[in-house]
Amino acid sequence: MSWFRSLIQRSSIRHPLKPSKATPSLSLLLSAEFSTGTEAAASREAGLGPTRPGDKARVVVLGSGWAGCRLMKGMDTKAYDVVCVSPRNHMVFTPLLASTCVGTLEFRSVAEPIGRIQPAISREPGSYFFLANCIGVDAQNHVVHCQTKTDGVGTLEPWNFNISYDKLVIAAGAEASTFGIKGVKEHAIFLREVYHAQEIRRKLLLNLMLSDVPGVTEEEKCRLLHCVVVGGGPTGVEFSGELSDFIMRDVHQRYAHVKDYIHVTLIEANEILSSFDDRLRRYATKQLTKSGVRLVRGIVKDVQPEKIVLTDGTDVPYGLLVWSTGVGPSPFVKNLEFPKAPGGRIGVDEWLRVPSVQDVFSIGDCCGFLESTGKPTLPALAQVAERQGKYLANLLNQIGKTGGGHANAAKDMELGKQFVYKHLGSMATVGRYKALVDLRQSKVTEYLLQEAKGLSMAGFPSWFIWRSAYLTRVVSWRNRFYVAINWATTFVFGRDISRI
Known part of the structure; x- marks a missing residue:
């Protein structure tokens, strides 16, 4: 090992612990990296x-x-x-x-x-x-x-x-409309971004696991496993349908001890899916009720950490609250x-x-x-x-x-055809391989579709059309492949219930 000791000695001679004059100090490195305060401020105004x-x-x-x-x-x-x-x-x-x-x-x-x-x-x-x-x-x-x-x-x-x-x-x-109701932003979860969906999934699975722990009272189990959805538009109905399908197909098998406690309540001030045909609304109501979703007509007055209060004084305890009442x-x-x-x-x-x-x-x-x-x-x-x-x-x-791309270059330019919107129809899934397809050529008014002639259908064929249409509308082939594989995996093996 003498050769190893001599190598260390030579290295210590070449690289002494005390920095040489040629070695830049930490302060010099920092000053070179960040410059002066004035220069840093100027760069941040760039x-x-x-x-x-x-x-x-x-x-x-x-x-x-x-x-x-x-x-x-x-x-x-x-x-x-x-x-x-x-x-x-x-x-x-x-x-x-x-x-x-x-x-x-x-x-x-x-x-x-x-x-x-x-x-x-x-x-x-x-x-x-x-x-x-x-x-x-x-x-x-x-x-x-x-x-x-x-x-x-x-x-x-x-x-x-x-x-x-x-x-x-x-x-x-x-942004999601809260109508000035106290406590919505603090306690409810919106469903507009991916991180909203991640938060809903984590909280749902956490409540399922906590409710299975010894010592949790019956009342607390019922509250933890009560999922409340506020808003009966397409987003609220689709989430309620997906959640009820998850409960029927996965929770009942993998959380057998608490399967009788979990349930879903959908609260809407008026009719659910108000933009759809009357026949489709009735079908959606029937399917959601059959899937175990409780439909409540009411207006939320106050949102508290563990319950919401309706205008008629009814208290609705919840473990998960999803807010889907439109945007503003x-x-x-x-x-x-x-x-x-x-x-x-x-x-x-x-x-x-x-x-x-x-x-x-x-x-x-x-x-x-x-x-x-x-x-x-x-x-x-x-x-x-x-x-x-x-x-x-x-x-x-x-x-x-035509040369009008730069600023103020298109002041007097003819712009051609005006924008005209023609409604192509609406679709929504209600879970359990059922969906609604409303292809009426409707006249659009503010947040409302007037009655008009056209095709409207429901059931399994609509669910197949719903999935096919959205699969083709996914932006890239990469994500279309992901979606198709996810659907096939879920069909064969069930949903993933890992809380990550």
Whole structure:
């Protein structure tokens, strides 16, 4: 081992413990890395400046929902640089989100990364995705003010930056309506994002396991295993159907000791699935009741940590509370100094422009037609947002090809055909291989579909149509493969009940 000792001695001579003059100190490294406080502050005020005449025009898209993603997918990246600003880096395929709560599908099956929807964002030098929230719009100077979103991890403190735009598309979506009811935001779980579905799944499985522990009283078992859904629209009905199917097929087999305690209650102020045909509503009511879902007509007055109180004084204890009562404008949309449509949405004209300013458009749940257009406010549906995104992508591509892509270059340009929405129908599953398909060619009014002629059907054929339609509508072949494999695995082996 003498050779080893000599090697250590030579190494210690070459690299003494005391740093040499040539070795930079820790303070020098830190100063080189972070520069001075002034320079760091200046870097955090940086952003994207105005485009130059020889550059491609820049389209800034606020949001990564159905509308924004369909717009980005259809953009001509030879004419535009695309910059997306959103607090999430993926699009959620919301029609299948309820299935992830009970393990029918895995969460990644319903999340599509922005970089796959529009590859230019990952490859082109002038196109970007920024994980941030827009906090203001300076339409006069064609600038949006943004703040980074760090989710409280602590890696970096949030900071502000600015982005100059040639065309701005506000597709910021909406937020769940609470109607000012106390305690909803603190105690209920919404079903709009993947992390909502993850929270529902974790809490549902936790309550199942806790209720099986010795020492839990009968009353507490009943409360823990009481799942309450508020809102009888498609989302609330589909989640109730998935949950009842999970209880019938999986809980009764794998949680035999508590299977008689778990039940689901759906609370709705009016009729469930109010936009569907009367016959389909009756069928849905019958199927949900048959599956063990208790339907209650009532209005929630107060939400407390372990119970909700209805306006008639009834107390409803719960272990899991899911809130699905529709959507309304977000604080960001409310604070924008743009004309508003009925309901507080951003007002747009027939070409989806915000008419009071130049080069600003709005699509999706955050916008609505101004009263001066004579058009009704469209419902907050995925198909409305998708069709608006497709229309606006074609419109902006046309503007870019005719030389109007840069700021203030399309003032007097003819825009061609106006946006016209034609409702293609509605679908909803009620669990146990049953679904509703309403393909009536209906006239859309504000949050309501007037009676019209067309096909409406229910039962197993509708369930097959529902699954086939949504499988083809999933954005990428990758996720279609995931969804198909998840459905096949669940059919053969049952749902995964791991709490991860």
